[in-house]
Amino acid sequence: MAGLHKSDFANPVINWIDTRLPIFTMMQKEYGTFPTPKNFNYFWNFGALAVVALMVMIVTGIFLAMNYTPNVTMAFDSVERIMRDVNYGWLIRYVHMNGASMFFIVVYIHIFRGLYYGSYKTPRELLWMIGVVLLLLMMATAFMGYVLPWGQMSYWGATVITNLFSAIPVVGPGIVTWLWGGFSVDNPTLNRFFSLHYLLPFVIVGVLFLHVAALHITGSNNPLGIDVKSPQDTLPFHPYYTIKDSVGVCVFLLVWAVLVCFVPNYLGHVDNYTPANPMATPADVVPEWYFLPFYAILRSVPNKLGGVSMMFGSILVMFVLPWFDTSPVRSCRFRPIYRQLMWVLVADALLLGAVGAHPPQGIWVVIGRVCTAYYFLHFLVILPFLGKLERPLPLPESISRPVIAGGGGGLPGGAPAKPMEKP
Amino acid sequence: MRPAILLPAFVLPAFVLIGAALLAVPARAQESETPPLVHQHWSFDGVFGTFDNAAAQRGLQVYQQVCSACHSMKQMYYRNLAGIGLNEDQIKAFAAAILVPGPADESGQPTQRPALPSDHFKSPFPNDEAARAANGGALPPDQSVLEKAREGGPDYIYALLNGYSDPPAGMKMQQGMNYNRYFPGNQIAMPQPLHGNDVTYVDGTPSSLEQEAHDVTTFLAFAANPELNERHATGVKAVLFLVFLTGITYALKRKIWADVH
Numbered sequence: 001m002a003g004l005h006k007s008d009f010a011n012p013v014i015n016w017i018d019t020r021l022p023i024f025t026m027m028q029k030e031y032g033t034f035p036t037p038k039n040f041n042y043f044w045n046f047g048a049l050a051v052v053a054l055m056v057m058i059v060t061g062i063f064l065a066m067n068y069t070p071n072v073t074m075a076f077d078s079v080e081r082i083m084r085d086v087n088y089g090w091l092i093r094y095v096h097m098n099g100a101s102m103f104f105i106v107v108y109i110h111i112f113r114g115l116y117y118g119s120y121k122t123p124r125e126l127l128w129m130i131g132v133v134l135l136l137l138m139m140a141t142a143f144m145g146y147v148l149p150w151g152q153m154s155y156w157g158a159t160v161i162t163n164l165f166s167a168i169p170v171v172g173p174g175i176v177t178w179l180w181g182g183f184s185v186d187n188p189t190l191n192r193f194f195s196l197h198y199l200l201p202f203v204i205v206g207v208l209f210l211h212v213a214a215l216h217i218t219g220s221n222n223p224l225g226i227d228v229k230s231p232q233d234t235l236p237f238h239p240y241y242t243i244k245d246s247v248g249v250c251v252f253l254l255v256w257a258v259l260v261c262f263v264p265n266y267l268g269h270v271d272n273y274t275p276a277n278p279m280a281t282p283a284d285v286v287p288e289w290y291f292l293p294f295y296a297i298l299r300s301v302p303n304k305l306g307g308v309s310m311m312f313g314s315i316l317v318m319f320v321l322p323w324f325d326t327s328p329v330r331s332c333r334f335r336p337i338y339r340q341l342m343w344v345l346v347a348d349a350l351l352l353g354a355v356g357a358h359p360p361q362g363i364w365v366v367i368g369r370v371c372t373a374y375y376f377l378h379f380l381v382i383l384p385f386l387g388k389l390e391r392p393l394p395l396p397e398s399i400s401r402p403v404i405a406g407g408g409g410g411l412p413g414g415a416p417a418k419p420m421e422k423p
Numbered sequence: 424m425r426p427a428i429l430l431p432a433f434v435l436p437a438f439v440l441i442g443a444a445l446l447a448v449p450a451r452a453q454e455s456e457t458p459p460l461v462h463q464h465w466s467f468d469g470v471f472g473t474f475d476n477a478a479a480q481r482g483l484q485v486y487q488q489v490c491s492a493c494h495s496m497k498q499m500y501y502r503n504l505a506g507i508g509l510n511e512d513q514i515k516a517f518a519a520a521i522l523v524p525g526p527a528d529e530s531g532q533p534t535q536r537p538a539l540p541s542d543h544f545k546s547p548f549p550n551d552e553a554a555r556a557a558n559g560g561a562l563p564p565d566q567s568v569l570e571k572a573r574e575g576g577p578d579y580i581y582a583l584l585n586g587y588s589d590p591p592a593g594m595k596m597q598q599g600m601n602y603n604r605y606f607p608g609n610q611i612a613m614p615q616p617l618h619g620n621d622v623t624y625v626d627g628t629p630s631s632l633e634q635e636a637h638d639v640t641t642f643l644a645f646a647a648n649p650e651l652n653e654r655h656a657t658g659v660k661a662v663l664f665l666v667f668l669t670g671i672t673y674a675l676k677r678k679i680w681a682d683v684h
Contacts, residue, residue, distance in 0.1 A: 038683060080498045080568065083650065090650040091657070235683065243676045250669035257665060261658025262470055265571055273572035273647075274564070283607075 035234035037222035045248030046110035053103040060096040070194035072187045075150035076275040094264040101267045104290035118330025119221040125322040127214040132318045141200040144193040151272030156285045158185045167305040225331025233399035292356030300368035317379045326387030334393040460578040473652045476508035482642025495546035498567035502540040559599045561612030570647035577640045584636035587615040
């Protein structure tokens with residue numbers, strides 16, 4: 001129904017705009033008074049941190065693109081020129097380079113938060129699936145960005161990863177040639193990766209908008225995993241969560257600054273400071289740390305197509321997770337067995353990361369296979385059965401009347417703790 | 424009432440510990456035939472580290488008189504030497520002593536001219552093929568970012584320069600290769616570049632092998648990280664600011680949340 005919006009803002013200019021385009025009312029509703037569960041812990045900072053990381057990456061990336069040359073004969077030198085001759089170029093480039101790691105750290109913790117507290121369960125399935133799309137977009141963007149400096153790892157990483165598509169029967173080799181724009185990773189590949197590396201972050205912004213829009217329909221999950229029952233359970237987003245997120249942002253920037261200023265190359269690979277050389281393969285081709293678990297899964301399967309399928313499957317399984325977890329209880333706090341298995345899964349992922357960092361020899365092959373098998377076992381077998389076998393702890397009546405004071409266990413179901421509300 | 428299935432309490436910590444232990448293992452195990460690197464004291468180590476200009480200038484002398492016979496440093500300009508404390512006149516004089524290709528003369532013949540501060544460091548060979556031809560087929564790597572391109576960084580370069588000796592009895596060396604205990608595979612094409620007393624330092628420092636290796640490594644670290652002094656200073660300021668900002672933000676958070684139960 002068309003019609004002017006009836007704005008409540010007193011300021012005449014804001015009121016004039018808001019009447020015609022109610023963005024101020026929208027911001028007030030979605031970020032000002034938005035009712036948010038009052039029991040968030042600091043794990044709920046990480047979504048905001050990921051948004052901060054994305055914004056910093058886009059801003060630094062735009063300035064890098066002003067000075068970067070996507071040509072195989074000039075790319076490496078143009079990055080070094082940014083480091084040496086562009087005003088604060090070293091800062092912009094190191095912030096961007098380490099920003100990829102910081103982005104993945106916060107997103108992985110954000111995903112862990114979702115898994116641990118059951119944020120993927122109804123009614124947030126679609127919100128979760130959009131998040132998995134965001135993860136895939138991020139991975140594609142990070143991979144193509146890593147190719148741009150055109151060092152040895154850039155070149156050989158691009159060669160190994162694009163070659164994965166050759167495992168697809170019949171059309172595989174054709175797809176690889178099409179991706180490369182030629183018969184090997186070369187100038188056309190670098191050009192299109194640069195173009196896509198610039199494009200995808202804005203696609204991420206668009207999908208992120210859907211992620212947040214879906215979140216604001218369902219409302220946030222919370223550490224207890226129970227639904228908001230009354231206004232007593234919530235706080236307005238501002239100032240309570242704007243300030244709490246700000247604390248997290250400060251710590252996040254502190255860690256980032258330490259990486260950039262004191263150990264800017266700690267998370268990188270030394271071989272990427274050697275210009276790309278198609279005639280010389282590095283001793284071992286290793287992806288960036290954030291891809292190591294997936295790389296381990298890829299190499300754990302003796303069959304190429306199998307390995308590629310398992311690697312992509314390890315992320316695709318996240319899409320069906322909301323239906324494989326049969327337990328109606330969201331939060332791990334009330335699922336004694338799942339809580340422990342959640343940490344086993346974390347250890348499994350860390351182990352896979354270690355496997356990915358080592359040449360596939362000896363004990364690493366065995367560990368890799370066991371961990372890969374367990375990863376899929378967790379999602380596809382354990383979760384569906386556990387939901388039926390496990391006896392969850394009694395859930396609290398509401399967020400503001402927790403059944404368990406101080407997080408202990410074993411009280412009979414439904415027994416209200418001492419009333420804690422102020423009169 | 425079904426009995427709850429609980430894993431033994433030690434399962435979780437055990438898994439996490441195993442994971443942590445495996446992650447702590449260096450990701451890229453060195454070839455077993457190279458001994459572990461010994462960490463040297465570097466002026467540019469640590470959060471307050473800055474380049475020792477005197478050492479870097481001596482290192483420049485070693486680079487100019489020894490390394491630059493084979494190794495290029497394509498990313499460096501002579502003007503960059505201001506970063507290790509050379510003043511404008513010193514840089515001009517240093518560059519002017521080196522002849523670089525100039526514009527063609529009236530008859531179209533190539534000419535040479537003294538280098539300017541705005542010139543790149545002159546490469547010893549016109550191209551990689553010429554470099555290989557002059558070095559028995561091996562390409563001396565460009566040294567601009569060499570310090571960042573090797574596992575171990577300055578410690579590795581220092582160890583390599585000090586790592587030459589006769590091969591152990593029974594080791595079969597390939598034609599034209601030299602034994603170096605720190606080089607992966609122990610066979611390196613580069614003959615021992617420094618022996619001690621290869622240069623006469625302008626500042627009178629005795630030029631032992633260790634001194635030369637230390638100085639030239641400092642210079643290579645500068646060449647690879649010309650921004651390091653500024654980066655460390657920025658880092659200290661940024662960390663102090665962010666710690667302060669975190670503190671007051673947290674205090675404000677406590678104040679805002681004080682009435683929430």
